[in-house]
Amino acid sequence: MHAAAIAAKISSMAKRLxxxxxxxxxxxxxxxxxxxxxxxxxxxxxxxxxxxxAQAGRQVGSGEEAxxxxxxxxxxxxxxxxxxxxxVTSDDxxxxxxRNEGGMILPGERRIVPMLQxxxxxxxxxxxxTPDPAMQARPWQAWWRLLTDxxxxxxxxxxx
Numbered sequence: 001m002h003a004a005a006i007a008a009k010i011s012s013m014a015k016r017l018x019x020x021x022x023x024x025x026x027x028x029x030x031x032x033x034x035x036x037x038x039x040x041x042x043x044x045x046x047x048x049x050x051x052x053x054a055q056a057g058r059q060v061g062s063g064e065e066a067x068x069x070x071x072x073x074x075x076x077x078x079x080x081x082x083x084x085x086x087x088v089t090s091d092d093x094x095x096x097x098x099r100n101e102g103g104m105i106l107p108g109e110r111r112i113v114p115m116l117q118x119x120x121x122x123x124x125x126x127x128x129x130t131p132d133p134a135m136q137a138r139p140w141q142a143w144w145r146l147l148t149d150x151x152x153x154x155x156x157x158x159x160x
Contacts, residue, residue, distance in 0.1 A: 029037075087093050098104040105111050 103111075
């Protein structure tokens with residue numbers, strides 16, 4: 001019975017609220033307001049689209065300078081390669097290669113080959129091992145050395 005009373009009370013409160021002047025029967029927006037909002041929304045969409053197109057138009061020409069520099073560099077490289085090709089196919093290159101790389105000589109010439117005498121290496125002297133002062137130090141002396149960078153305290157003969 002208690003639940004039915006609560007439901008009746010809620011129903012009467014809802015009826016009073018919806019019958020109040022806050023909830024009117026006229027529409028929320030008038031026709032001129034709806035048209036105004038649609039025009040504003042259309043203008044925003046068109047502005048965003050025009051902005052995207054303008055950015056795309058700026059990006060079209062942005063790489064042109066870099067590509068022109070690359071084309072100029074490759075044209076220079078092509079000229080250098082053509083000059084190299086002409087030299088490599090000439091008789092001067094063949095003669096130079098035969099003398100310097102192939103070891104050939106012309107008739108009437110003598111080849112002189114320098115002979116290097118290599119000295120026989122002697123045994124490498126072994127350096128004496130450097131004693132590690134940390135191995136001879138007490139733990140507190142090693143820590144003192146690590147923390148202060150001061151010379152390691154010397155052991156006294158009486159402490160041993």
